Amino acid sequence: MNSPSPSAGHAVVPAPTAAARDRALFVNFFKRELNTRYLGSVSGFAWAFVHPLVLLVVYHFVFTTIFRTTGFGGQSFLAFVAVALWPWLAAQEGIQRSATSLAGYAGLIRKVAFPHELVIYASVTATLALQLAGYLVVLLALVAFGEPIHLEGLLLALPLWGVMAIGIIGVALFFAALQVFIRDVEHVLMPGLMILMYLTPILYPLTLVPEVMRPWVALNPFSWLVSRLRDALLDGKLALEWGDAVAVLVAMAIFFAGRWIFRRLSPYFEDFV
């Protein structure tokens, strides 16, 4: 029992700035998300690829072998779907995981003062980072198998992921804050996101949608994202459009709206989480 007492005689460490503290905390949470999510499981990182790959194979089989769908503008179905499927799954997983992520930090939220939104930032960015890694591997694999992918399109595709991330964080902040008070949120999210996926031109091109419904489908920000990713990676078109600026503004608006709601509710988390 005569171990040294901590910091006896030590100078007090200068109080860190809030920004430095938040950064250190974000890094810690980010690592924790990666660790608990994949690295702890048996095959680790590989799970980030397996799920989307299995889906891709199933869709390919159903749409080209059973339904014999055509009308992909002469493009290969594999490339057509792969380019859009990963970002969608990343978004879906990011939203779903973040919605329930605060519960995992309940011990901290009840006992320590820190900005709760860091949990959501870490959760979303960790998911997106893993899915992006999977995306890059799959694109390279498709190129290796001779699929018509324009790798230079990544110059546009990566910023598009960035825009998506901003929007997703906004959506995730909203649902995560709501989930703390209303437990039904996670149960509504799953079917809701599934419906949204089929309403987004991921497995089919917008041109197959009946003319009257097209503007409604196009209202979905994800429709824009998917079509811009296809422009870049399937057609090699890198030119920016006016719509891109609008999309950035929309993503920012979603982010700030989500953050406003989150900050409004977060002082009350401690009692409900």
Added chain:
Amino acid sequence: MRNEATGAPLLSLEGVGKDYAKVESRGGQVRLVWDLLRGHGAANVFRALDDVGFTLERGQSLGIVGENGAGKSTLLKVVAGVIAPTRGRVQVNGRVGALLELGSGFHPDYTGLANIELSAALLGLSPREIASKREEIVAFADIGDHINEPIKHYSSGMVVRLGFAVATALRPDILITDEVLAVGDESFQKKCIAWIEDYLAEGGTLLLCSHSMYHIQKLCRHALWLRDGRVVREGAAMDVTQAYLAFHEEKSAQARRPMAAAVAHAAGVYAVQSLAIAPEGSLTQGETLSIRGEIFSPDGRAPVVLLGVVRADGTPVYGVASDMEGVALRPVGDNRFAFGLTLPGLALLPGKYVVRAHAMDPEGVRLFDNVERAFVVTGVSREMGFVRLPHTWHDPD
């Protein structure tokens, strides 16, 4: 420190109140979220804290006492910044180290080491600073190889050890602790108390919440008594803790009135009907204490009485039952049986004590009710403990 120049207190609270939302109906949560989003605050609330105010200067130590649910933890959380007060103002001019409800926000799946890193990140330390503190923390916590295991496998005592080591590693300007001393083992408690005393001696500031009046009196100069979220009394630790103890004695005395014979009869239990001590209330050290009373027996058989003396805090001093010494209680009619016990030249040292009487069945196996009479032993002895043992000093050869 920064605030010395301005002269502002390290911590000041003004009219602080905290409401917790109550959600009763099914749709209540939706309603609550809507109210919160509109900035209205919850409509249906429980008032956990109301109009609490105090200031704490650097180097002061304040103990907070109160029953369960009085708002002690809520108050500490408000000071630690974990929750925002609904009303009033909290101003903290320094770094707060908080140990709330065991462990300072540990993650159960993380190992002890990983949790140290998390806590350090929460305090905003750089990885290099973390590395320099880690060994001290591990050494102080003194939990051996468990440091590499997930916290969920720890005993509560180990969690507290680690929590205390982390919370104190950075020498916070204000240390806030909530009942930590109640969990660790004896030697760790001593180590913590020694650390806190050293910290206070060096000008540290302490906010301690405890059910142990001993710890409050030992570590705090001032105390504050919370009841139903409001400050009942504030002042010197000794005065406040004594007032608090007196309040509890009165409360338990009310709860320990003898059971009515009719009730005991209907319930079929043995019950103490009366208990009297002489002298009543107060006696000087070495005086004779006499105890008498009556017990009701539902079946008319002679019951056994167990009599004991305990300290005001419940520590037993001595106990004896009538059947141990072959004493039969005297029937006085109506299924009542009387007993009397004399304790000549009472060896108790000055302090507060309680005489307890329990009714037992004739076999001396089942123990029924519990009736108490408090008394004070007065005197000027400086001896320690609570009983004077017969002794003589002799020549050392």
